[in-house]
Amino acid sequence: MNLKELAQKLGLSPTTVSRALNGYPEVSESTRARVTAAAKRHNYRPNTRAIRLATGRAMAIGHVIPTASRHEIMNPVFADFIAGAGETYARNGYDLILSIVPDDDEDRIYRDLHARGTVDGIIVHGPRLNDPRLRLLDDIGFPYVVHGRATGTVTPYSWLDVNNRRAFRRATEFLLDFGHRRIALINGLEFMDFAIRRRTGYLEALAARGIAADPDLMSSEEMTELRGYRAACAMLRHDAPPTAFLASSMISGLGLRRAIEERGLRLGTDISVIIHDDALSYLPNGDDVPIYTATRSSVREAGRQAAEMLLDIIAHPASAPQQRLLEAELIIGQSTGPVPAPRRS
Amino acid sequence: MNLKELAQKLGLSPTTVSRALNGYPEVSESTRARVTAAAKRHNYRPNTRAIRLATGRAMAIGHVIPTASRHEIMNPVFADFIAGAGETYARNGYDLILSIVPDDDEDRIYRDLHARGTVDGIIVHGPRLNDPRLRLLDDIGFPYVVHGRATGTVTPYSWLDVNNRRAFRRATEFLLDFGHRRIALINGLEFMDFAIRRRTGYLEALAARGIAADPDLMSSEEMTELRGYRAACAMLRHDAPPTAFLASSMISGLGLRRAIEERGLRLGTDISVIIHDDALSYLPNGDDVPIYTATRSSVREAGRQAAEMLLDIIAHPASAPQQRLLEAELIIGQSTGPVPAPRRS
DNA sequence: TAGCCTGTCCAAAGCGGTTTGAAATTGATT
DNA sequence: AATCAATTTCAAACCGCTTTGGACAGGCTA
CATH class of the missing domain: 3.40.50.2300 (Response regulator)
Known part of the structure; x- marks a missing residue:
């Protein structure tokens, strides 16, 4: 069931049906009601691929996870960070695209993701000292938020980090x-x-x-x-x-x-x-x-917030880079205490 | 730089350029060379969204990770499994779409993913006893591979599991x-x-x-x-x-x-x-x-193989469900030994 | 009554590729 | 030289949506 068929069933034009479903004002409330009812009845779901082509937006965010080629470590915090970010995306109708990339290939991946329009923005994971990726992303004009910071980078960029x-x-x-x-x-x-x-x-x-x-x-x-x-x-x-x-x-x-x-x-x-x-x-x-x-x-909360920042940046491309510094709590457990008196051995 | 522009620069039709780049035989090798050279020079990358709409394929696989709503555990094996699957996808030009979903909402997500054509197939994570998801996916005709098995399901389905x-x-x-x-x-x-x-x-x-x-x-x-x-x-x-x-x-x-x-x-x-x-x-x-x-x-290797199975199933929709049972090695470390003699206390 | 909004609706033109069906060119055959 | 098949190229339709630029009807103003 696609838009055209649904429109035909209703005796309306695709234009009107599309507008009715997307909440545009130039549609009478009565026909809007009819349309939404019919859409639900035939459980119509607009085709993602068509929407993306028509609107020119990918409605997807890329998470590029570098697997340092030498030691193939999959940092365990990614899982929770992504779970947090995923919540934000789900609420906003975005998909989360995950690329695990050997880090000597990252350049190409970023350029590809942008030029082919696969995603609207990027979360940069695992920033390094003087990370060259930020420069690259700025050059190609790709919205991004860094999880962490990259010491050495002087131009302002968007990041979310723990202090x-x-x-x-x-x-x-x-x-x-x-x-x-x-x-x-x-x-x-x-x-x-x-x-x-x-x-x-x-x-x-x-x-x-x-x-x-x-x-x-x-x-x-x-x-x-x-x-x-x-x-x-x-x-x-x-x-x-x-x-x-x-x-x-x-x-x-x-x-x-x-x-x-x-x-x-x-x-x-x-x-x-x-x-x-x-x-x-x-x-x-x-x-x-x-x-x-x-x-x-x-780190899950960090994921949530970083995703929100990125969506905001995508929605307002002209705005200045955003930064957010989260403070860590110092919580007292059972693993600390005063220095013991020197033992005699 | 899009196809039409590239074609214009070359004095060719979009048809020919498209075919040249996609390796179709009805294009002379000399023009193919010209086209590929020009494509590289202008670093032309075909728009993913357009390809997806035109071909009707999403070129993406969905990984739906249930976060049992009661206890919000993000199973740590997912990270490595996905890293493995990601390698396979990258080699085959597929994207990996990750949805983290509270498990009372999974039905809707699967239906959506399918009806909207967001992904071509699904990897089912964390199967349970009599898992109702398999039935659902069969009903809507969605290609899938289960990581693990679902005891109690009698109809054949595709899975990859450790013994x-x-x-x-x-x-x-x-x-x-x-x-x-x-x-x-x-x-x-x-x-x-x-x-x-x-x-x-x-x-x-x-x-x-x-x-x-x-x-x-x-x-x-x-x-x-x-x-x-x-x-x-x-x-x-x-x-x-x-x-x-x-x-x-x-x-x-x-x-x-x-x-x-x-x-x-x-x-x-x-x-x-x-x-x-x-x-x-x-x-x-x-x-x-x-x-x-x-x-x-x-589990990383399991991810690689499960992804291969799924891509194969998508490529050959008529084929019978596939199963693969991986044997675990028993490796001897330092944590086992004979029963100690009873100690007197 | 003509002219002008306003509120609804629609036809058609995109988006950027792929693919069909036909045309133009070439070479071989008669 | 004419015919035919094979090779190479192209125009146009299509994928399924959004969005632009009207069209049309009805109510108001002048």
Whole structure:
């Protein structure tokens, strides 16, 4: 059942039927009622492909997920971010198109997506230092919103980010206030922007108290359980081991905990740990009382908001770039406490 | 730059240009060369929306991910499955459209996707017992492939699944061979088909050795770290605690390990554990030597193959439903061993 | 009564490709 | 030289919608 057939059945022109269904004013309320009734009865659904061609809009948003070709990691936060964004799209009649792309091919994909009119805009995932993609997208005039930021880019662009620097600064200060002086950082890979900012916040907090950062206590790895475990093991073997850890993700945090408990140390008593909690649905941080003290920020909510920003930018192309900085909460769990009295061994 | 303009520049008709670019034989090789050269020079990209309308094909596949409205879990295996499927789509010029849908609304979404011609086919995720979606999709004549199976559905349909029953049967037998008699199962939610099959395999193995299953040693929960931990704690407090565990996912397995080590027990020595390992990229099971003994099957590879099946079904609509059963490997890690001699406490 | 809005409706022209059916060209055959 | 088939090219229809630019009827004003 297409528009023409429906119009014929009603004895109306396609024009009128189209307008009736799309809420245009130049149609009498009585015929509008007739049309909507008939449309429902024959369960007419306008063909997406035709609408898209006729209107020149794709009614779709592209999410381009780079899979760094070397290590094929599919960042687990994407799933929740996309779930959040998907809610916004669904409400607004947009589709979500997902491209998983080896990152040496991204240029071509972006150009294609734009030139072929497959999507109306893009969410940029996983921004790096001086990320060249933003320049490219600006050049071809493609609306986009970055999830995160790209340190080094000077021209204004639209982004939505968590205040990673402040979150990690606060977390570090919190540990310092407990008397910790040897605080380790188990970070993500530091060509990723978020990891750079977290390190900065951590270093700022240390510097503000006049504490020199120890390179031995800073690791920068993929955020898997195993890497977290390994990094923590190495640090705990140190002559002057850390009394507290900062971990960049829940998953690293699980590995970290394993390393700690394996040594017979108790989390929150012998060793303090703060993680960053993206509030992933399948990795809840306890039910009522959080297990980990954490800097928390829902990546799902970030997805919702980033999608809203992008739709707004698409609707108002002339407007200036938008930015939104979400603050992470510092939530207190059972994984932090004062520095224990030195044990005699 | 569109087809008409390109044709004009070349002094050819749009027809010829279109055919030249699409490899039709009724075009001389010399003009084809001219056309392709010009297309590249002006970097002409045919408009997706126009192609879709003209050909009547969406060149897109829908992945409908149900978020059971009660518990908003975004299953982490989706990310890797989709990454695998995405590779196949990219190779074949298809887009991947992702809809995250509260599961009371799925009917409408499927009907819409079909009637509006947004996608050419569907991958059905997370099949349940007697899943009503398959019936619906058959009724409206929508090509689809199920990731998993739907016990209770009698009419043939296309699916790709891991042999969950055999995998868990083998895993259980492996533990039995080590002398374990109290073997616990930490399963996923048992309205999910895969969970039912895993339990079946487990029960079969026990029954074959004449061992009665103990309901206290079987839990059925969301597969999060915390649930795994809780379930394991409860079982370890049992009067006759299990000496071995089977866990339905790596994440449950992490919680399980925590419960074990928290009690001062050693994994693989005091307590044996086998998990199911979906080979998720961000949850590797060790590098060289696997940490967990596991039934392993790459969900990413499953995504690749399911996508291939679906594209094939779309290309040959008349063909019979296809099925593919992947066998899981049983890989031996460090988490299993013989039953320890009873300790005196 | 003519002229002018206003409110409804419609024919037709897009959107940018593909595809059908026919025309023009070429080469081989008689 | 004429005929025919094969090769190459093209004009036009089509996909199913939106949107432009009227047309038409009825009520008002001048």
